[in-house]
Each structure stands twice: as structure tokens, then as C-alpha cells.
Amino acid sequence: MNGVELFLLGRVLMKIGEDALPEPPGGAGRYAGSARTVLVVASDVAGHPESAVGEIAERTGLPQSQVSTAVARLKEAGAVVTTTDPADRRRALVSPASTVSDRLAQVRATTIGPALAAALGTDDPARLAAITAALEELARELLPATASLRS
Template sequence: MHHFRCTLAGVNGVELFLLGRVLMKIGEEALPEPPGGAAKYAGSTRTVLVVASDIAAHPDSAVGEIAARTRLPQSQVSTAVARLREAGSVQTVPDPADRRRMLVRQAVETSERVARVRATGITEALAAALGTDDPARLREVTAALEMLAHALTPTPAAPPRA
């Protein structure tokens, strides 16, 4: 694994981008396997996570709007929305301004699948990425990740009230 500089002044945009990719891969490894096995959804976990993040930040969006913001093909966004709806993470509602169009928002209730994904820890995936299961090292890196998540992750929008 590539070791990144420890001072912010020494990190450039490319290194930050590469770190983000490493963190995404660790996150993907930490996620529990979807129902039906990983092969059923091969290659789409990242797309689903990007779409879920956009829906959290922009509730009541149409698939075309999500596609435009994420720069993903509309077909991939539609597939991701279907997966998220199947998992109970989002719901679709008719657009009051145009009943032919569906809007996507986070589900009001937390499904069993969503609760399971949220409860899954990162210890095993982080240990594999670090190449060590040393508890002190894992605590140190986990604390750094928690600090970054707290400082940089936007607060997700609250689910709409019924």
C-alpha cells in the first residue's frame, strides 16, 4: 500500500484523489454481501453508493437529475435506484407537478438490510488494507478516519416525515 504524507501542506490534489480511491475500496470491502450474492450485482456497488449519496443530499430528485449531478448514465442510475428501493433504502413517489415523473427520496423507515449495512464495521477490511491486525495501529487509523468523516462528511438530510 502506498504511504501518504502526514502533513496537509504536503498532500496535493492527485494524492488526495488516490487516497479517496483507496478509502472507497476499503469501504466496498467492508460492506456485507448483498442478498443473492455479489455476482448478481458485480461492478455496481460503487454506482449504488454514489446514487445513494446524491439522493441523501438532494431528496425528491428525478432519475435524470441524479444522472446529471453524478455524471452517471441514466440507465445506471435507474438500476441503482431499483437496487436501493429493493433494499428498502429509498422510495419513489409521483412528482406532484408531473404525475408521469417519479421522485426519489430516502425511505422513512430503516429496512433490515440498511440497518445491517450501517452496522457493519471496517476492522477486517482496514486490517487487510494496512497489512496488519495490530490493535494499536487499527485504533490509530480508525480514529483518524473518524475525525476525517466528522469533519468532511456532509450531514445527511433527514428522511421526510410521513
């Protein structure tokens, strides 16, 4: 595998991940590409509690407006809480919520099975189990910072 193949694989995996996410509440349809932004922000907040939006934007490389929108969606879903920065009352600090909302529990409980089967064009349980196991191993090795998002 070369760098281009790995990059293309990453894009395919992102698409499968987006397809695996449950529909947003209210029948608004899929989140489209903004789901990636929300997941990046959620991952950053999990690793850096009590961060200001500007700090999250700096670490992730996302525009501050996109981070603000993602934080609002995560707050609405009950995944994060915001508090006023005691050092600068104009800033809000973002942290993971101490309890898991129904929506966040739904998102975390949703498996990749149907989306993976559709992407592979097969419903062979052995094949799906083998590929799921390989993906889980890659996640354990490459994504240790997101372990708190899976629990």
C-alpha cells in the same frame, strides 16, 4: 501530500469501503464497481429528497441508466421510496425511506475493521483504532452531507 497522492489514497479508501460492505443478498457475490454508484446515488437522495432520476443524474454526473439501476437496488434494499410526481405523472420522485430496512441496517452496522486490517496487513488493535479515528475525523470534516446516511 500532493494531488496525485490524495487521488490514489481516495482510490485505496474506496476499495477498502467496497471490501467492508456486506455481501449482497442471494449469494450474488460482490457488487464490484457498481457499489460506488449506489453509494453516490444514496448520498444525493439523502441531500435532495423528492428528486427525479434525471435530476439525480444531472447532479451526480452519472448516466441516467446507472442512476435508474442504483435507485432500483436502493428501493429493493428498502433505503429509498419512489412516488409519482403530481406535476408530471410519467416521472417518479425518489426519497429516503422513512424507516430503515433490515438490509440497510446491516450495511450501516458493518464496520471497516476487517477490511482495514486486511488493507494494512496488520491486526494490531492500537494501530487500527488510530487509523479508524483519523478516518472518522476526515469524514466529519469532509462529508457533512452524508451525516444522515450514518444515523
